[in-house]
Structure formats: C-alpha cells, structure tokens
Amino acid sequence: MAEPVLVINCGSSSIKFGLFARAELDTPMLTALAERLGEEFPHLIIHGDPELRKDLPAGADHRTALQAFMDAAAHVLHDLQGIGHRVVHGGELFHDSVLLNDNAIEQLESLSSLAPLHNPRNLLGIRLTHELFPDTPQVAVFDTSFHQTMDPQVYLYAVPYQWYEQSDVRRYGFHGTSYRYVAAETARRLQKPLSDCNLLITHLGNGCSACAIRAGRSVDTSMGLTPMDGLVMGSRSGSVDPGLADHMHRHDGLDYQQVMTDLNQHSGLLGLSGISNDMRSLLEAEAAGHTEASRAINVFCFRAARELAALSCSLPSIDAVVFTGGIGEHAAVIRQRILAQWRSIRFCLSDDLNARHGDDNGRISLPGTPLVMVVPTHEESMIAQDTFRLISTGARYE
Ligand SMILES: Nc1ncnc2c1ncn2[C@@H]1O[C@H](COP(=O)(O)OP(=O)(O)O)[C@@H](O)[C@H]1O
Numbered sequence: 001m002a003e004p005v006l007v008i009n010c011g012s013s014s015i016k017f018g019l020f021a022r023a024e025l026d027t028p029m030l031t032a033l034a035e036r037l038g039e040e041f042p043h044l045i046i047h048g049d050p051e052l053r054k055d056l057p058a059g060a061d062h063r064t065a066l067q068a069f070m071d072a073a074a075h076v077l078h079d080l081q082g083i084g085h086r087v088v089h090g091g092e093l094f095h096d097s098v099l100l101n102d103n104a105i106e107q108l109e110s111l112s113s114l115a116p117l118h119n120p121r122n123l124l125g126i127r128l129t130h131e132l133f134p135d136t137p138q139v140a141v142f143d144t145s146f147h148q149t150m151d152p153q154v155y156l157y158a159v160p161y162q163w164y165e166q167s168d169v170r171r172y173g174f175h176g177t178s179y180r181y182v183a184a185e186t187a188r189r190l191q192k193p194l195s196d197c198n199l200l201i202t203h204l205g206n207g208c209s210a211c212a213i214r215a216g217r218s219v220d221t222s223m224g225l226t227p228m229d230g231l232v233m234g235s236r237s238g239s240v241d242p243g244l245a246d247h248m249h250r251h252d253g254l255d256y257q258q259v260m261t262d263l264n265q266h267s268g269l270l271g272l273s274g275i276s277n278d279m280r281s282l283l284e285a286e287a288a289g290h291t292e293a294s295r296a297i298n299v300f301c302f303r304a305a306r307e308l309a310a311l312s313c314s315l316p317s318i319d320a321v322v323f324t325g326g327i328g329e330h331a332a333v334i335r336q337r338i339l340a341q342w343r344s345i346r347f348c349l350s351d352d353l354n355a356r357h358g359d360d361n362g363r364i365s366l367p368g369t370p371l372v373m374v375v376p377t378h379e380e381s382m383i384a385q386d387t388f389r390l391i392s393t394g395a396r397y398e
C-alpha cells in the first residue's frame with residue numbers, strides 16, 4: 001500500500017481526520033469526524049476501515065476525541081509518510097505551510113493567545129501524534145496563509161501604527177485553507193481559470209467568516225487579528241464595539257479576562273439563544289416555537305448578509321456567492337434567510353435546488369439571476385496536498 005498521509009483538522013467544535021494516498025487527494029482512504037465536542041452528545045464517526053459510530057462521554061473535549069480516534073484507527077495508522085495539521089493562527093511568523101521541528105512548535109506556542117479556541121488544540125494534536133509517531137514528519141498548514149495577499153489598506157487597523165510595527169496588530173483572516181479549496185473548486189465548476197474569478201465565499205461552521213476573492217486571490221475577509229471578528233458564530237460574538245469591555249467593567253465589574261471568555265465562549269448563537277451553539281439544535285428549537293432561537297438565528301443571518309455586502313466593495317463584479325462549512329453546506333433555510341436580508345441585490349433561489357443543496361455544480365439560484373452556489377469545503381484535502389509537497393522538498397523551519 002502507498003505510504004499515506006494522516007490529516008488532523010481541529011476546529012472549535014469538531015475534529016476531522018483524513019487518511020490520504022498521494023494519488024487520491026479527492027478520495028481519502030478513511031475519513032472521520034468527531035463533532036459536538038464540549039456539548040451534551042459528542043460522537044465520533046469513522047468511514048473506512050473501521051466503519052464506526054461511537055458516542056463520546058458528555059462534554060468530551062478535543063483530547064478525548066483525538067485519543068478515541070487514534071485507538072479506533074490504530075491498525076490503519078502505520079507506514080505513515082507524514083502527518084498534516086490544520087493550525088489556525090500563523091501570525092507574522094508563518095506565511096506558508098511548514099515542516100515542523102521543535103523551534104517551529106515553540107514559535108507556534110507564542111501564538112496561542114491569539115486563537116485560544118484553536119491553536120492550543122492544534123498543538124495538542126501535534127504533540128499527541130509526535131508521541132505516537134516520533135519519526136514521522138509533521139506539517140502545519142495555516143488558516144492565515146491564504147489571506148497574505150490582502151493589501152495594507154485592508155489589513156491595517158486605524159490604531160497607533162507602532163501597534164502594528166511592534167506588536168503585529170493587524171487583520172490576518174482565517175479559514176484560508178477552506179477558501180483556497182473552495183475557490184479552486186468553484187472555478188473548476190464555473191469552467192473558468194481561477195485567476196478570472198471574482199467570488200464572495202462564506203464559510204459558516206461553528207466559526208463563521210466571509211472572504212472576497214478577486215482574480216482568484218483573497219483581497220478582504222471578515223475575521224481580523226483573532227478569529228473573533230466579523231460574523232456571529234456558534235459561541236463567539238463576532239464584531240463588537242471595543243468600548244464594550246470598559247462598559248461591562250464599570251457596569252457589572254467584569255474584568256478584562258472575563259469579558260474575553262464571555263465573548264469567545266458564551267456569545268454568538270449560544271449567548272443570544274441561551275439554548276445551543278449548534279444551528280441544528282436552534283432550528284429544531286425554532287420549529288418548536290422557542291423565540292430565543294429565532295432571535296439568535298435572525299441576528300446571525302442579518303450580520304452574515306451585512307458582512308457579505310461590505311466585502312462586495314472589493315470586487316468589480318461577483319461571479320458567484322458561495323456557501324460552505326457545516327451550516328453553509330447543510331442549512332438551506334439559513335442560506336435563504338441570509339440572502340433575503342441582502343436587499344440591494346435581488347437573489348432568487350430555487351426552493352428545490354436549495355433544499356437539495358445544489359444541482360450537480362452546486363447551483364441553488366434560478367437561471368438568469370445572480371449566481372449562488374453551495375460548494376462543500378475539503379480542508380483536509382488541501383492539508384494533505386501541502387503535506388506531500390513539503391515532505392518531498394524536505395525544507396525544515398529554521
Ligand atoms: N445539517 C445541519 N443543519 C444545520 N446546521 C448544521 C448541520 N450540520 C452541521 N451544522 C452546523 O455546522 C457546525 C459545524 O460546522 P463545521 O464547519 O463542521 O465545524 P467547525 O467550525 O468546528 O470546523 C455545527 O456547529 C452546526 O451549527
């Protein structure tokens with residue numbers, strides 16, 4: 001058997017795994033998903049050998065899920081050529097994917113506070129696999145890399161310039177590996193070179209963002225210094241007035257750390273509804289008449305539309321609006337409600353195509369109206385591609 005690459009994609013509420021042979025990046029030998037981590041009913045599903053569905057203990061975290069996968073799949077995890085990890089924040093230190101060594105891992109640790117729901121978990125995966133496979137090369141693929149093409153006028157905040165020069169305060173953008181995949185896949189479906197494509201893509205998962213792609217390159221995106229900015233997310237607030245921290249301190253005595261924890265973990269869909277961070281649960285609750293669920297969903301949809309409309313400023317024209325991520329790919333009614341909020345463009349979805357999550361090309365809009373598509377993301381495939389590439393060049397981080 002060809003020596004495969006194992007990919008580990010730690011998201012904020014899920015871990016996705018893939019085992020890839022070099023020649024088959026579109027069709028992994030094995031895939032696995034651990035989801036609803038930290039919630040009441042987390043579970044692990046493996047497709048391949050073994051075929052497995054296993055409930056994890058209530059509240060199970062990323063560590064438990066990683067270990068459960070490693071135990072269940074141990075018999076296929078041999079002769080690995082490499083292991084590719086999603087790492088969310090690369091900061092100013094990492095502009096492209098990198099073969100990891102102790103020095104790179106140490107540098108990564110310094111970025112953890114900028115993505116507290118992600119980088120520590122990404123490092124957990126790196127450390128665990130290093131213990132299990134000490135001689136196997138490991139590669140980090142960063143969410144931030146794809147957005148390196150943004151111009152200074154886009155990535156600079158209007159704060160004292162020394163903050164950028166001395167403390168790397170700027171907008172970085174995230175979900176870049178997803179945008180890289182979805183942009184290329186959309187171009188393929190449109191039968192156009194990527195360099196001719198102007199796209200607005202929104203990645204709606206537990207973390208949510210949107211990206212303007214001009215001539216195939218990221219020119220603006222909704223997330224900033226950290227993955228808290230922009231859209232409303234599962235448990236993150238998205239953009240808020242920075243004056244809010246001072247207000248909550250004076251009014252309720254919250255210290256800065258508490259405000260940050262609340263904005264990261266107790267806000268977004270969860271904070272607004274008091275029910276769940278998961279859109280599936282909220283749609284069920286809304287159908288059962290819970291107005292708190294509707295409140296959260298309405299804010300989510302309005303804010304997504306507003307960010308998309310704002311990002312459209314960066315594009316000379318829009319070839320397609322594209323939905324991806326767990327919500328973007330599976331929640332037809334959310335796609336419809338977001339576009340209904342964007343009143344300056346008259347989107348006309350086909351109810352039938354939207355309910356089916358798109359025709360063969362992912363189109364969900366009626367012919368002759370602005371093109372809207374659903375294109376499933378495949379971050380794992382991009383990470384596998386970079387992992388094979390870096391292993392063959394062998395260039396290590398200095
Ligand atoms: N069938 C579905 N209908 C509505 N929302 C869904 C569905 N499946 C997944 N989701 C949403 O997608 C989220 C997970 O998205 P995903 O992109 O896989 O996660 P992560 O951000 O952890 O990588 C869930 O939290 C849930 O809100």
Ligand SMILES: CC(=O)OP(=O)(O)O
Nearest residue numbers: 011012174205207227
């Ligand atoms: C960057 C980010 O929010 O990632 P995820 O959607 O996987 O949580």
Ligand SMILES: [Mg+2]
Nearest residue numbers: 011012205206
């Ligand atoms: Mg994700």
